[in-house]
Amino acid sequence: MPKSRVADKPVIVPKDVQITFENNVVTVKGKNGELSLSMLPSVSLDIKEGLIDVTENEDTIKRASDKKQITALRGTYAALIRNMIKGVTVGFSKELEIVGIGYRAAMQGEKLVISVGYSNPVEYVAPKGIKIEVPAPNKIIVKGNDKYLVGEVSAIIRKFRQPNSYSGKGIKYANEVIIKKEGKKV
Numbered sequence: 001m002p003k004s005r006v007a008d009k010p011v012i013v014p015k016d017v018q019i020t021f022e023n024n025v026v027t028v029k030g031k032n033g034e035l036s037l038s039m040l041p042s043v044s045l046d047i048k049e050g051l052i053d054v055t056e057n058e059d060t061i062k063r064a065s066d067k068k069q070i071t072a073l074r075g076t077y078a079a080l081i082r083n084m085i086k087g088v089t090v091g092f093s094k095e096l097e098i099v100g101i102g103y104r105a106a107m108q109g110e111k112l113v114i115s116v117g118y119s120n121p122v123e124y125v126a127p128k129g130i131k132i133e134v135p136a137p138n139k140i141i142v143k144g145n146d147k148y149l150v151g152e153v154s155a156i157i158r159k160f161r162q163p164n165s166y167s168g169k170g171i172k173y174a175n176e177v178i179i180k181k182e183g184k185k186v
Contacts (some may be wrong), residue, residue, distance in 0.1 A: 005075070006074075006075035006076075006078050006079055007054050007071070007074035007075040007077075007078045009078070010051045010052065010053060011051065011052040011053075011054070011078055011081050011082055011085070012050060012051060013047075013050050013051065013052060013085060014030075014085070014089055015050075016030060016031060016089070017029065017030045017085055017088060017089060018030075019047055019052065019081075019085075021044075021045045021047060024038060024039045024040070024041055025037070025038050025039070026039060026045060026081060026084070028081070028084040028085055028087075028088050029088065030085070030087075030088025030089050031088065031089065032087065032088045032089065032090075032091050032145045033087075033088055033129070033145045034088070035084045035087060035088060035145060035146060037077075037080055037081070037084065039077055040073060042070050042073065043070065043073050043074055043077055045081075052078075052081060054074045054077050054078045054081070083147045086147075087144075087145035087146055087147060088145055091143060091144065091145050092143070092144060092145065092146070092147045092150045093141055093142060093143040093144075093150065094141070094142045094150055094151065094154040094173065094174075095139065095140070095141050095142075095173070095174035096139070096140040096141075096142070096154060096157060096158060096171055096172065096173060096174065097138060097139060097140075097171070097172055097173075097174050098114070098116065098137075098138040098139070098140070098170075098171050099138070099163070099168055099169055099170060099171075099172065100116070100117070100161075100167075100169035100170065102115065102117070103115060103116045103117065103138070103161070103169065103170075103171075104137035104138060105134050105137060105138070105139075105140050106134055106137065107132065107133075107134050108123075110125055110126070111123050111124065111125055112124045112125075112126065112132050112134070112140070112157070114157070114160055114161075114171075116160060116161035116170070116171065117161065117169075122160045124156070124157060124160075126142075126153060127149065127153065129144050129145065129146055129149060130142060130143070130144040130149060130150065130153050131143045131144065132153075139174075140157060140171075142154045142157070154173070157171060158171045158172065158173070163176075163178045165178070165179070165180060165181045166180060166181055166183055167180075168180055
């Protein structure tokens with residue numbers, strides 16, 4: 001049987017988190033909300049006191065070629081469940097920086113309004129479950145309990161004005177390093 005280092009590590013469940021597994025749907029509840037994940041029937045969960053074990057259902061394995069894919073799914077589901085547990089307990093956040101003269105962001109109610117050099121400011125309303133903060137005109141913080149959704153919203157905001165490789169202007173992640181290209185020589 002192929003080994004999965006990610007799936008073989010037990011998923012530790014904190015005491016303030018409730019996990020249920022019914023009809024191939026995992027539901028994780030915590031202080032920051034509730035997340036759900038649909039799983040394929042070829043992978044099942046064994047929930048014990050404070051630990052979760054992701055196992056394979058032997059009934060659904062038909063060929064030896066599927067075995068590798070199911071092992072990969074075990075690791076994927078284990079990582080997704082770990083992220084769900086972290087999301088409902090601590091939460092996730094991404095920080096974006098706006099670089100450029102006259103480039104700024106502000107919150108107007110539920111709308112994020114960004115001025116990044118276009119004739120009109122760009123307005124963005126975050127989806128349900130995401131909170132956007134603007135602590136300074138050149139900083140945006142995206143917070144939520146779903147890791148995928150936080151990353152997706154951050155990427156959408158970054159796409160409004162991606163960093164220019166010559167001047168470095170634009171919206172970038174806080175830890176992103178922009179390597180500037182050399183301009184034309186006269």
